[in-house]
Amino acid sequence: MSMIEFKDVEKYYGHFHALKDINLKIDAGETVVLIGPSGSGKSTLIRTVNGLEEIQEGQLIVDGYDLHDPKTDMNKIRKNVGMVFQHFNLYNNKSVLENIMLAPRLVLKRDEAENKKIAMELLERVGLADKADNMPSALSGGQKQRVAIARSLAMKPKCLLFDEPTSALDPEMVGGVLKVMREIAQDSDMTMLVVTHEMDFAKAVADRVIFMADGAILEDASTEEFFKAPKNERAKQFLSQVDSH
C-alpha cells in the first residue's frame, strides 16, 4: 500500500515554479532519501507532505487523504505524519518532557501517566532521560534534535519526515542524531522520507534514493543502483562533487 503518492503535482511561489510535475509513490514502511543541490525543491516537496506548503495542481495522497481537497482535515493527517526540522523547533517555553507530552495530551487525549511513561521511554531511547526537566535552551543542537525526534515519535506516527535534520548541527553532533535515525529505520515499520546531505547515511539506511534538481525529480532508483551508477547526468555531477570533499 502506498503511504505517500504524488500525481502530477505542481507548486508555485508566485511566478516561481517550485515543484514541476512531481510523480512519486512511497510505500508504507519504505525509507526514502531525497538528495539534490540546494534550491532544488527537496524541502518544499517534503513540506507539502504534511501540508506546511500547499500544492497548486495535481493530487497528493497521504495516508489515504487527498491533501489538495479543501475539505481534508490537515490535523488528522499530521497526527500520523510527524516532522523533524532543520532548526528543531522545540517549544521554547516548555521543558524537554513537556515538549514531548504536549501533543499526545492535546491531540490524542492520552492518559497522563501513560503519556509520561511513553515520553520517558522515548527520552531513554534517544539517550536523554537525564535532561527531561531541562529547558530546550540548556541543550546542545544535537540534543535538541534528538528531543525533537522523540517528540515526533510520541505521536506514534505512521510516517516521519526529516527536513535536513543534521544540517544545522556542529560536526561532532551529527553522529548521535544519525544513529537515532538509523535505529528508527531499522527497528520500526514506519515510513521515512529524509532530506539530507549525509551520503553515508543514505547508503546505509535508504531503500531508495530520489535525486531532485530545479524542482523536478531527475532520478528515482534503488540505493545500490543510484550510488553505483546514476543514470542522470546532473546526478552524476552532484555525486562527484559531494564525494570530492
Added chain:
Amino acid sequence: MNDFFAALSADNLSYLLQGLGVTVGVSIFSIIISLIVGSFVGIAMFEKIPYFSSLIGTLNNIVRNLPLLLIIFFTYFSLPQVGIRLPIFWSTVVAMSFFEAAMLSEIIRGGLESIDKGQFEGARSTGMSNKQTMLYVIMPQAYKKMIPPLISQLISLVKDTSLASGIVLADLTYRGQVVYAQNSHYIVPILIFMTFAYFVVNYLLSLLAKYFDRKLA
C-alpha cells in the same frame, strides 16, 4: 511663600486622596477592559483573516492617530446625543479603554509576530490545531516578550487619566487644581504631592510587571 502645612491639611489631603482613588479606579477598569479588547483585536490582526483583519487594522490606525483628549471629549459629549448617558467616571473609562485597546493591540500583534515561525510549524506538525498552538505555545512566549512594552503603555494610561480633568472628572489632577486655586501659596506643595502620588501608583505597577516577568520566566 509655599505653605505646605495649610496646603496639605487633613481636609485637603482627604479631598486629594479621593481624587487619587478616582484616578486609580478609572485606571484599573480601563486596564482590564483594554487588555481584553486589545488582545482580541491584536490576535485578529495577527491571524490575517481576509477583509476582517485589514478592516480592524485600518480602524486601529485611525484611533491610534487621534489625540486621547479628543476621544475623551467625543465620548463625553457625543454619547448622550445617541441616548447613552454615562456618569463621567464611566464615560472616561469608555474613552480610555477604546484608545488604549488600540495601542495595546499593536503591542500584542507585534509580540505575536516576533515569535519564530518554526514554533508554529513544530506544533502544527504534531497535529495540534491553530487554537491549541496559539494557546499553549505561541501566546505564553509572546506575552512574556510583551511585558515591558505593555507595562510602559499601561503606565502611560495611568498618567493620561489626568486628561479627563478636561471634562471635569474629579480625579487627582482636577482636585489638585481646585485646591491650589484657593491660594497661590498652595501651588507648589500640591504639585509636589501630585508628583509623589502618580509616581507611587506607577512604581507599584512596574513592580507588578517585574513580578510577572519573573513568574513567567
